[in-house]
Amino acid sequence: MNAEKVVFSFFIVLALTLNFGFFMGELHDFRHHNIYELFATIFVNLVAMGLKLGDRSQVGAVLLSTSIVANIQLIAAALVWGYVTQISGTGLNEHNTSAIVSLAGGALVANVISVVMLVSETLMSRR
């Protein structure tokens, strides 16, 4: 067992699970989506991205890019949330809730790709 692998996989999988948790529920109903969960998702995704930095293999490059995609989408979702609740004053209505959640859904896809690559690379090495 390799401590690096444990930490690395932990963060990548946690990024996916938290993201999924936030995404679950009715698309336009913010009562089903927890803003603290979004915060946790962004935090874990950023950490996962940090752990991926510096890997010079091909797989490492693709893993890093999926993380970047996920982070861009999640931060965009957070910005939308901040704008509607703090600046525009419209509050969380159906339209902007669905925008926030669907952005998080996009990030979910990137996280799924990331996990699939992690698992397949581990299986390929057969150790």
Place this chain on the structure above:
Amino acid sequence: MSNSSLGRVSFIVLRHMRTPIIVFICVYAICILGMVLVPGVPDANGQTTYMSFFHAYYFLAYTATTTGFGELPVPFSNAQRVWAICCLYISVITWLYTVGKIISLLQNPHLQSAFAEERFTRAVGKKSRDYYLVCGFGDTGSLLLRGLTNAGLSAVVLDQDKERIKALDLRNYQSKVLGLCADATMPRYLLAAGIERDKCIGVLILSNDEEANLKVAVSARILRPDIKIICRSTSQENESEILAIGGDIHVVDPFRVFASYLSLIIYNPTIQTLNEWMSGEPGASLDRNICPLKNGRWILCGHGRMGQVVYKKLTRRGIDLKVVEPVSEKIEEIAEYAVLGRANLENLKEAGLKDCVGLIAGTDNDTFNLSMVHQANRENPSLFSIVRQNRHANEVLFKKADVDFILQPSLVIARMVLFMLTAPLLKAFFAHLRLVYENDPAKLADVTNRLAIEVGGDFPRLKTYTMCKNKASAVCSTLIEGKEVSLGDIYRSPSNRDNFLKMVPLVHQRGKVIKVLPVNDLALKEGDDILFCMRPAEQAIFEANLVNRYTLEYLLTGQDPARSNFFRWLSTKKLANT
């Protein structure tokens, strides 16, 4: 793109189309002018109307092409109708004449060949992979192309025979092979085949015409002083002339290659078996063992051009040989070892069929060779028969026949050329094996056993790897850091470094120093060439070993290196603390 051939196409088109185009323009002009000048139906004021040029042209456009619209701008007057009748006949005939000319032009063989050349030149110009230029697509050429494409190499073909080029289109090669029906002795076609491009990395001249081969070799050398040329030649004089061209040039003599294969079979069958196994001959396996048949008398049927070379080679090896040959001039020099006459049962018996160990049916007639072996086998069932197969098309017959060994000169040549291209280091390997055999035949079995155990299976793949930045980036950067990489490390299995991949390094080359069957402890240096013999399935894994730093690090140390900056920082921290 060559301007000359494009110029030729447009020249042919223009020359053939000049008359029709001029006739066409004149007829249209006359008809339109007539239509405009002929008075039409008077208008409401009683004024005579005339057709405008646009309407006249419109009318003619649908009449001349026999489309025949009913839509007329204005009803015609009778005068216009008369002129319309004239127009109709003249213009329709002109159209038919023009169209007929176009069709006959498209069928013009010169134009077709010009088009084919143009297409070929363009396609060659677009080739992005390195390719060989193959002149002559006979039996040897087609077998060689099969091997080349299977090895992932690309080629373009020039052959004079139209039927062969058509056959080329129908072959199911792994990648498309471009072909042009052209005489390769004309330098123009060599240029069309892209000989001057950097992507062209070799010229293989394989036609049966000695003169033509020499010409092509000379023009290829003049056009590209640095290119590799492999040329087929069967005569000594021609060979020395070809070699005199200089540069990276090799001559393959089918007769001599054939003779040395034959002597290998008789004198040293283990090497022959190894050779067959490496070339991926169907059914060849390393455990097949023919015992050496060098003791005892052999009969050679046919003392023609090939037979003479075989005779010389085998007698030099000390093999007792008796020749049967129907033409007396051909055996004048060796009369006491020869029987004059056709190779029928009577003459074979006279040559000592009863107590000989083997028969070589080496005439240039396939049917004759087969029937001879058939007869001889009935007389002496323990006979070892080697038969020469001249034409690839007769493969079925030979497979069915009761023959111990089939030797096909075109296949032998194709294999040899293929090895020269894909695994040039193999020559050193076989030279070493021959030396081993001379000194200690038992050691040869060790080599065969090692290959059988560590590679095994059918159809092994031979590939040369250069330890350079492009092909083996991980190895190179590890070497630059001053760490040692030994030969054994790079082909360990990435799933468990205690095991090795199913492959054996055959030859290692550093500069001019060549080591056959190098030891695993050998420390690699940048620029080394290593020829591996491996199972095809292992190739991808092995290539990943060469380029992936992390995998290589594991293979070298058994430890997975930290992959990202954070973990690297952490591990240096840990090291500092302890």
